[in-house]
Amino acid sequence: MSGKPLLEIKDLKVHFPVYGGVFQRRVNDVKAVDGVSFTIHRGETLGLVGESGCGKTTVGRAIVNVLRHVSPDVTLEGEINYFDDKGTKTNLLSLGRGQMKPFREKIQMIFQDPYSSLNQRMSVKQIIAEPLEIHKPTMSKKEVDDKVLWLLEKVGLQPEYALRFPHEFSGGQRQRIGIARALATNPELIVCDEPVSALDVSVQAQVINLMDDLQKEFGLSYLFIAHDLSVVYHICKRIAVMYLGNMVEIGSADDVYFTPTHPYSKALISAVPEPDPTSKNKGRIVLEGDIPTPLNKPSGCGFRTRCPMARAECAQLVPQMTTKRSGATVACPYVD
Amino acid sequence: MSTTETTAEHEGESYSQFVRRQFKKNTFGMISVYVVVVIFGIAVFADLIANDKPIVAHYKGSTIFPVFKEYAVSMGLARWDAEFVSAEWRALPYDWSVFPPIPYSPSTTDKRLASLKDRAPSRMHWLGTDDIGRDVAAGLVHGSRYALSIGFVAMGIALAIGIVLGAISGFFGGAVDIAISRLIEIMITFPRFFLIITIVAMVEVGSLWLIMMLIGLTGWTNIARFMRGEVLRVRTLDYVSAATALGYSTRRIIFRHVMPNAIAPVLIYAAFGIVSAILFESALSFLGFGVPPTVVTWGSVLFRARASTYSWWLAVFPGLMIFITVSAFNLIGDALRDATDPRLRA
Numbered sequence: 001m002s003g004k005p006l007l008e009i010k011d012l013k014v015h016f017p018v019y020g021g022v023f024q025r026r027v028n029d030v031k032a033v034d035g036v037s038f039t040i041h042r043g044e045t046l047g048l049v050g051e052s053g054c055g056k057t058t059v060g061r062a063i064v065n066v067l068r069h070v071s072p073d074v075t076l077e078g079e080i081n082y083f084d085d086k087g088t089k090t091n092l093l094s095l096g097r098g099q100m101k102p103f104r105e106k107i108q109m110i111f112q113d114p115y116s117s118l119n120q121r122m123s124v125k126q127i128i129a130e131p132l133e134i135h136k137p138t139m140s141k142k143e144v145d146d147k148v149l150w151l152l153e154k155v156g157l158q159p160e161y162a163l164r165f166p167h168e169f170s171g172g173q174r175q176r177i178g179i180a181r182a183l184a185t186n187p188e189l190i191v192c193d194e195p196v197s198a199l200d201v202s203v204q205a206q207v208i209n210l211m212d213d214l215q216k217e218f219g220l221s222y223l224f225i226a227h228d229l230s231v232v233y234h235i236c237k238r239i240a241v242m243y244l245g246n247m248v249e250i251g252s253a254d255d256v257y258f259t260p261t262h263p264y265s266k267a268l269i270s271a272v273p274e275p276d277p278t279s280k281n282k283g284r285i286v287l288e289g290d291i292p293t294p295l296n297k298p299s300g301c302g303f304r305t306r307c308p309m310a311r312a313e314c315a316q317l318v319p320q321m322t323t324k325r326s327g328a329t330v331a332c333p334y335v336d
Numbered sequence: 337m338s339t340t341e342t343t344a345e346h347e348g349e350s351y352s353q354f355v356r357r358q359f360k361k362n363t364f365g366m367i368s369v370y371v372v373v374v375i376f377g378i379a380v381f382a383d384l385i386a387n388d389k390p391i392v393a394h395y396k397g398s399t400i401f402p403v404f405k406e407y408a409v410s411m412g413l414a415r416w417d418a419e420f421v422s423a424e425w426r427a428l429p430y431d432w433s434v435f436p437p438i439p440y441s442p443s444t445t446d447k448r449l450a451s452l453k454d455r456a457p458s459r460m461h462w463l464g465t466d467d468i469g470r471d472v473a474a475g476l477v478h479g480s481r482y483a484l485s486i487g488f489v490a491m492g493i494a495l496a497i498g499i500v501l502g503a504i505s506g507f508f509g510g511a512v513d514i515a516i517s518r519l520i521e522i523m524i525t526f527p528r529f530f531l532i533i534t535i536v537a538m539v540e541v542g543s544l545w546l547i548m549m550l551i552g553l554t555g556w557t558n559i560a561r562f563m564r565g566e567v568l569r570v571r572t573l574d575y576v577s578a579a580t581a582l583g584y585s586t587r588r589i590i591f592r593h594v595m596p597n598a599i600a601p602v603l604i605y606a607a608f609g610i611v612s613a614i615l616f617e618s619a620l621s622f623l624g625f626g627v628p629p630t631v632v633t634w635g636s637v638l639f640r641a642r643a644s645t646y647s648w649w650l651a652v653f654p655g656l657m658i659f660i661t662v663s664a665f666n667l668i669g670d671a672l673r674d675a676t677d678p679r680l681r682a
Contacts, residue, residue: 024514064580065580066577066580069577069580070571070572072508073510100583104581104582107581108582109578109581116573116574116575117575119575119592119593119596119597120351120597121351130582130584131582135582135583167351178578181582
């Protein structure tokens, strides 16, 4: 199952500054991601789950390095190490704009909202051809055209769609265009930021099956970010659970889905809707209160304010990810 | 909202084709486009419509084209023969001649007119003359040139400054944004009209170019704010993130991905900006602060109306021209805004 490592995230921290007062001083930080580590192997699909605002999308955007464009003052700490096929390590966070460019084509992204992820003013052909023009300047016009048509076929769109514009397509078709654009540069890793959550259920299945097929054909690795746990379980070999900017559990999909260890994972999994209405609710764990603001996180364990098994020590101790006897890797010292 | 509803008839149309189709549905917008085209025609062919020289005439055994020769003379390519230099063109003994429909230039003073009654609209002067005998119709025809060029040049200056500053401010943010935003706020606090009047009054030699520059240099603030807001909105859209993730250069992202999606509402605003520039010039000329007295604009004809109280034609006809032009540009702006608004798609 696990090939060679492709991407290693080491203690990643992403903080967005908050300005206030008359002179717009930096008064606080939104700690969107506060020390997250995990590794993605070649050819694997890692699921990243958690509720809204837990920082999973920010992790994805940090990996493709697009945070600075939207918020120029963001601080990124830690390491994002990329391993090429010979095993040479490069820390992407230490690279400048120009140095980053050759790695851009290796790591691509698919977005949640298929309406805002495509430039309305460009035809499908222009959208898919643009990455080729930038990263493969030696390709002739004919080669680019052929590659665009080939990509369209791969994502299940008809070649005559090439000259149409995004507003003529449905959400599922647009998502396919976005996938074709991401595939254009022959990436090794695709960060999928909730790629199906904006689609109808019937279309979700089609897009997920397409992603599955493409993974087999091209040997892609996926970082699959989602909040729909049943979808994540279907497509992922391993699942990581995040809460309030921290990782709380990572393990094989079966372990996390059927025998979650961390108290938060247990609550999250118990919230998955049951397809069979006659089956009695088998112990739904309902958490008290709301998720705290990442502006002012609780001391010690971030989950302690809502944890059913919290103790006094939880306020002092910042839990580290440790591998338990059961084989699960969990950030909680009181479970095993 | 469904994007699959596009009927077969409109399949494959681009965004601009779509906007054009939506625009054509707006009756007032289309009428206004024709009105503006007519005004443009009048401005371009003003010399052939109102001129004290004949378009073509047979004089002393040779055929002459004085209107066209005037162009050559003004460009320094030819000279008038001595007998024409200060000729009273209408009085020359032609064999035959074809005069423009309005046989007066805007600065020709008709010395035959003595009383107020003579200056009123008549068969000789369709729209009357001003107090020194200059034909109003000729003034309005030639004035359309000034009105349109002031509208477009002033708007062009304002657009260039506003779009560039707004885009920079919105895209780069931070200290640049703060600096430009404060500059905009400072500019807005100045009452624009009085600022222009003050500068025109201080610069003793008023000229058309000065007026255009002043209207343009003071009129970019709203465009810049508009552009900044649009760029801020577009910048956070996912396809800009996608462009960054694909390693496109900042220049490419700004010009190919952000600008085209941010500029449409700004260009619509330009239609209204042309209106305000035309109104500004008219108001300045009406107050006597505008163009030099030898230049006849719509506003300066109005200015003449102040001096001669009973000459209603001096107020009504230029006022009507300003009203028609301003309304046409406003209606075009409205129609464009409706045509590009996705919420009104039908």
